[in-house]
Amino acid sequence: MSQLMSQPSQSDKAKPLLTASVHDVRYFASLLRGIGFSNRASMRFTAGSGITVTVEEARTLLATSYVYADHFDEWAFDVDNLQAAPSQLSAPDFDRHATSFEIPLNTLLECLNIFGTANMSSSSSTGSKHKQWRRADDASDDERGDDARRPNANRIDQHFGGNEKRTSMRLTYAGPGYPLTLVLAEDSSGPTTTCEISTFDSEPNLELPFDAEQTALKIIFKSSFWLRDALSELDPSCEKITLIANPVADVQSAHRGIPAKPLFRIQGTGAFGSTEMDYPNDREVLETFECSRSVSFSYRFAHISRTLRALQNSTKTSLRLEQEGLLSLQFLVPVPRPRGGMSDSFIEFRCLALDDDVAQ
Amino acid sequence: MRFRATIENAPIFYRLIQAVEKLQKKCIMKFTETEMHVICNDDANEGGIQVWSVVKVDTMFTSYRIQSNANNAITLTLSTEALLSALRSSSSSASSSSVAAAIIPSYDADEVVMKLAKKNEQAVLSFEMYGMSRSGRRVRVAHDVRIDVMRPAESDKLHEPRCPDPEVHVLLPPLLKIRTIVERLRPLSDVLALRANNSGILQLSINTDTVKLETQWVKCGNPSMAKHEIAQNDENDDAEDILLNKPDPDKMFCVLVSIRSFLKFLNSHVVSATTILCLCHNHCAILYVYIGEIADAGGVLTYYIPTVIDGDE
Numbered sequence: 001m002s003q004l005m006s007q008p009s010q011s012d013k014a015k016p017l018l019t020a021s022v023h024d025v026r027y028f029a030s031l032l033r034g035i036g037f038s039n040r041a042s043m044r045f046t047a048g049s050g051i052t053v054t055v056e057e058a059r060t061l062l063a064t065s066y067v068y069a070d071h072f073d074e075w076a077f078d079v080d081n082l083q084a085a086p087s088q089l090s091a092p093d094f095d096r097h098a099t100s101f102e103i104p105l106n107t108l109l110e111c112l113n114i115f116g117t118a119n120m121s122s123s124s125s126t127g128s129k130h131k132q133w134r135r136a137d138d139a140s141d142d143e144r145g146d147d148a149r150r151p152n153a154n155r156i157d158q159h160f161g162g163n164e165k166r167t168s169m170r171l172t173y174a175g176p177g178y179p180l181t182l183v184l185a186e187d188s189s190g191p192t193t194t195c196e197i198s199t200f201d202s203e204p205n206l207e208l209p210f211d212a213e214q215t216a217l218k219i220i221f222k223s224s225f226w227l228r229d230a231l232s233e234l235d236p237s238c239e240k241i242t243l244i245a246n247p248v249a250d251v252q253s254a255h256r257g258i259p260a261k262p263l264f265r266i267q268g269t270g271a272f273g274s275t276e277m278d279y280p281n282d283r284e285v286l287e288t289f290e291c292s293r294s295v296s297f298s299y300r301f302a303h304i305s306r307t308l309r310a311l312q313n314s315t316k317t318s319l320r321l322e323q324e325g326l327l328s329l330q331f332l333v334p335v336p337r338p339r340g341g342m343s344d345s346f347i348e349f350r351c352l353a354l355d356d357d358v359a360q
Numbered sequence: 361m362r363f364r365a366t367i368e369n370a371p372i373f374y375r376l377i378q379a380v381e382k383l384q385k386k387c388i389m390k391f392t393e394t395e396m397h398v399i400c401n402d403d404a405n406e407g408g409i410q411v412w413s414v415v416k417v418d419t420m421f422t423s424y425r426i427q428s429n430a431n432n433a434i435t436l437t438l439s440t441e442a443l444l445s446a447l448r449s450s451s452s453s454a455s456s457s458s459v460a461a462a463i464i465p466s467y468d469a470d471e472v473v474m475k476l477a478k479k480n481e482q483a484v485l486s487f488e489m490y491g492m493s494r495s496g497r498r499v500r501v502a503h504d505v506r507i508d509v510m511r512p513a514e515s516d517k518l519h520e521p522r523c524p525d526p527e528v529h530v531l532l533p534p535l536l537k538i539r540t541i542v543e544r545l546r547p548l549s550d551v552l553a554l555r556a557n558n559s560g561i562l563q564l565s566i567n568t569d570t571v572k573l574e575t576q577w578v579k580c581g582n583p584s585m586a587k588h589e590i591a592q593n594d595e596n597d598d599a600e601d602i603l604l605n606k607p608d609p610d611k612m613f614c615v616l617v618s619i620r621s622f623l624k625f626l627n628s629h630v631v632s633a634t635t636i637l638c639l640c641h642n643h644c645a646i647l648y649v650y651i652g653e654i655a656d657a658g659g660v661l662t663y664y665i666p667t668v669i670d671g672d673e
Contacts, residue, residue: 107571110548114575116540179572191533191541195573 016172016181017099018045021074025169025184027335027345028067029118032109034310034331034347035063041105042202043180045173047077047097055105056206061303063310066346073338074170099173101199103180111195115186117165165190176201208350210320210328216295217245217321219264220288224331227319228311230266230277231304238270240354242298243321247291248281264289268301287316297325297353307331310347325353361428361509363391363476365421367450367487370472372651373420374447376413376659379628379649381440383411390435390515391417391426398661399518407621408666412520415659421474430512434476438485438507446487446503476507483507521664526638526646527613530556531581535629538564541575542623548573551668552619554645556637558582558609566619583636613641617665625663643667 022028035041035055042054050068069075079096112118170183179196221227234241244265254260264279264286279286307329311317314331321327331347367373376398380387383400390397400411417424428434450472477486484504493499532538541564545552549566556562560582565574631651638646647663 104570107548110544111571111573114541114544114573115537116544190537191575191577193541193573193575195571197571198569 015078015174017078017175018173019074019076019078019170020051020069020072020172021168021170022072023168023338024166024336025112025118026166027071027333028169029109029112030313031065031067031333031335031345031347032105032112034313034333035065036105036109036309037063037306039104039106041103041108042100042205043103043199044098044100045077047079050075053105054205057303057306059206060300060352061306062206062208062350063306064348066348067335068343068345070337070343071335071345099175100202101176101180102202103197103199107197108180111182111193111197112167112169112184114184114193114195115165115167115190117167117186173199208326208352210326210350211322214323215290215320216292216323217243217319218288218290219245219286219319221317221319222284222287224311224314224317226279226285227317228308231308231311233277234268234275234301234305235270235272236305237272238268238275238301240269240298241301241304242267242269242296243319243327244294244296245291245321246294248289250294251281261294264291270301295321295323295325297321297327299327299351299353303351307349310349314347327351327353361434361476363426363428363434365417365424365426365474367420367472367474368422369420370447370450372415372659374444374450375631375651376415376661377440377444377447379631379651379661380411380413381444382627383409383624385440386437387440387443388435388437388510388518390433390518392431392433393417393426396420401518405621406624407618407668409621409624410521410664411661412664413659413661419659430515433512433515435510435512435515435518436483436485436507437510438505442505443485446505449501449503450487450489477504479504483509520662521644521666523640523644523646523664526640528556528558529583529636529638530560530562531583532562532635532637532647533577533580535626535632535635539623539626539629542619542626545573546619546623550619551616552622553614553616554622554637554639555612555614556580556639557612561612562637563612613639615639615642615645615665615667616669617645618668621665625665628661628663631661 032041032053035053038055038057040055044052044054046052048069050066050071053065053067055063077097165186167184167186172181172183174181177199179198182193182195182197184193184195185191242265244262244267246261246263248263250261251263252258252261262278263281266277266279268275281289310331310333314333316332318330318332319327320330327350329349329351331349333345333347334342335345337343380398380400384402384405386402388397388399388401390399394417396415396417398411398413398415426432426434472487472489474485474487477484479486483506485507487503487505489501491499491501542552545564545566548571549568551566553563553565553567555565560578560580562577562580563574566572625647628649632649634650636648636650638648640646644667645663645665647665649661649663651659651661
């Protein structure tokens with residue numbers, strides 16, 4: 001654990017490097033909660049683009065949340081105010097336009113939810129049981145489909161949007177060595193909460209670069225529901241998840257002793273047995289399916305199940321597999337823009353595949 | 361030793377015991393000619409929290425008759441849960457939640473009589489109610505709550521914690537909201553700082569290596585001492601002195617308490633309409649929880665939370 005560098009309460013006097021504010025902290029909180037499986041998170045503020053928060057596990061799983069600057073009502077990154085130690089300023093990779101640090105993520109989430117109104121009313125996985133396979137002749141439109149899958153999130157917001165209190169947040173950060181300061185309030189008549197969360201030097205992050213040239217499989221799920229439903233079906237005693245895919249031309253069902261070559265199969269195996277879920281070549285489910293060669297890679301179920309919270313709050317999911325087995329899952333999370341309309345934020349999980357010799 | 365009273369205001373009695381039940385399994389009840397006291401002063405309580413409550417008997421009872429060799433006062437200990445059950449069935453309006461109403465027997469008690477009795481050589485507080493069931497038949501329900509009578513010598517030793525005069529009194533915002541916030545703070549720290557001043561500012565804060573957090577309310581009322589009659593004695597003289605000295609209204613006074621004990625107090629949100637926090641700087645926090653409207657003087661629960669010594673602050 002690196003050295004604690006926070007100085008108490010000096011940040012009031014220093015002009016902030018970054019000031020960002022948002023009138024409804026739920027979306028920010030949900031983007032953080034989606035990767036909140038570890039208390040140690042690395043946070044990066046970049047002048048032009050926004051905030052990225054990264055969490056890793058076992059040098060195998062890497063999760064990143066991208067909160068773009070256009071989600072915030074106010075975003076002021078004052079490059080001239082970057083206060084850093086002289087040794088840092090002269091470092092070769094020093095970037096005036098970005099700053100990063102480590103922060104206790106669970107503490108940050110508790111602070112954001114101090115008034116109890118920072119939770120998205122997202123549907124639980126039990127809501128997914130109502131979804132039926134859509135038949136070819138069904139004329140239902142996508143919009144309604146999406147809404148139905150997250151009945152709580154959209155409908156309740158519309159009905160109770162006026163009555164429910166929202167927590168607003170103002171975030172300031174003075175620079176390396178200073179704490180992250182948040183000011184939260186529900187409304188002008190209620191209480192105001194100010195918190196200073198200690199920040200730490202950031203350790204070099206695990207990097208799992210995904211080489212787009214090496215993509216063996218690319219799937220875009222029309223709705224995250226399709227993946228979420230499958231993963232929640234898997235018994236928690238499952239130890240390993242295997243992803244199997246074959247190019248469209250090679251797909252065939254099992255016959256005469258020759259095993260099947262499914263289009264896309266999720267297989268869960270554990271001490272108690274195994275589960276196989278096959279996906280059809282249906283554009284309503286797999287909006288995009290590109291597979292250049294047969295692939296089969298396994299991952300620890302414990303790591304893949306870390307993605308469930310992020311899945312719940314996302315609308316679409318993209319799944320990509322590299323030739324060596326690196327898995328990249330990207331979850332699209334719609335967030336409101338300050339002046340109306342929605343924009344997209346992302347949560348991305350990357351996971352290294354289990355060694356073939358061990359997996360088989 | 362004789363004691364008999366008719367309970368007129370079961371809901372108030374019920375809510376009082378409901379708040380106490382969340383704190384301690386057994387409580388002490390002291391009945392005098394004019395007052396009923398409910399006391400929880402167990403040393404084992406979280407953070408040393410104590411509750412002393414007082415209700416004037418006229419508010420709650422009629423036909424109140426008490427006689428004993430100890431100045432016509434009777435002190436006893438009993439199980440708060442058992443007492444609560446007895447009170448719950450005494451009136452369908454005693455518990456206000458609709459869930460409870462489904463469990464409560466569907467008769468309206470005309471009269472609930474509480475009296476000291478001996479059943480099978482065991483001293484009990486007996487609750488007897490007569491009512492009319494839906495089919496028109498007379499119904500008699502009796503609850504016997506086992507009690508231990510306290511000897512006068514022991515009872516005389518009971519006294520509220522001695523505190524200096526509080527420096528500040530502040531009207532608390534709705535307890536439910538405070539509870540939401542303090543519940544979030546519980547995993548972050550063991551110690552909570554309560555701060556307030558005489559200009560209507562109230563602050564709840566924590567300070568650890570990982571995080572410093574402070575929640576502030578402004579424009580809280582600062583009631584004057586005269587408002588709560590059922591307060592500690594001997595303060596009238598001192599009140600005048602304080603008014604003459606007129607301390608700086610912006611000065612903040614602080615008491616550090618165990619966060620868990622403050623949460624125990626916050627569980628009394630079920631009964632409170634109005635709550636006043638008094639801070640004895642660096643000594644203790646006293647909270648007056650009024651059951652019903654203050655003007656009605658229905659009853660007051662007084663919570664004492666002593667300060668904790670914390671290295672950081």
